[in-house]
Amino acid sequence: MKVYKKLYVGVNAENDKKKILRGLEKKTLQPDIYVITLPAGKGDMLDILPAFTLKYPFFKDVRVSERYLVGIARGKTEAFEVAARIVEDTIRAGKAYDIPATLEFGPEI
Numbered sequence: 001m002k003v004y005k006k007l008y009v010g011v012n013a014e015n016d017k018k019k020i021l022r023g024l025e026k027k028t029l030q031p032d033i034y035v036i037t038l039p040a041g042k043g044d045m046l047d048i049l050p051a052f053t054l055k056y057p058f059f060k061d062v063r064v065s066e067r068y069l070v071g072i073a074r075g076k077t078e079a080f081e082v083a084a085r086i087v088e089d090t091i092r093a094g095k096a097y098d099i100p101a102t103l104e105f106g107p108e109i
Helices: 014-026 051-055 076-092
Strands: 002-009 033-037 047-050 068-074 105-108
Touching: 002 014, 002 076, 014 033, 014 051, 014 068, 033 051, 033 076, 047 051, 047 076, 068 076
Parallel strands: 002 068
Antiparallel strands: 002 105, 033 047, 033 068
């Protein structure tokens, strides 16, 4: 999974950012952790997924495993807040709703 260089992190997830990213890399069970990725489907803006879903066989498919991680959060409410921040920053950057065009990606996890 490729990670946005300036990964958006929810307030409650900030202290555990490195631990959460390590857990995502190892695909360990992380209750109450959500990931915000660029959408798998056309016409969508972002996907918000519980981190545990990355363990599903569906995500072992090469096309799906190349998702772009743009945010992490602790809890569903915080995940929606982080997603809203991403959309707001994209609009402020003058890219309307073209989120991929405003993000730079770093190394894969």
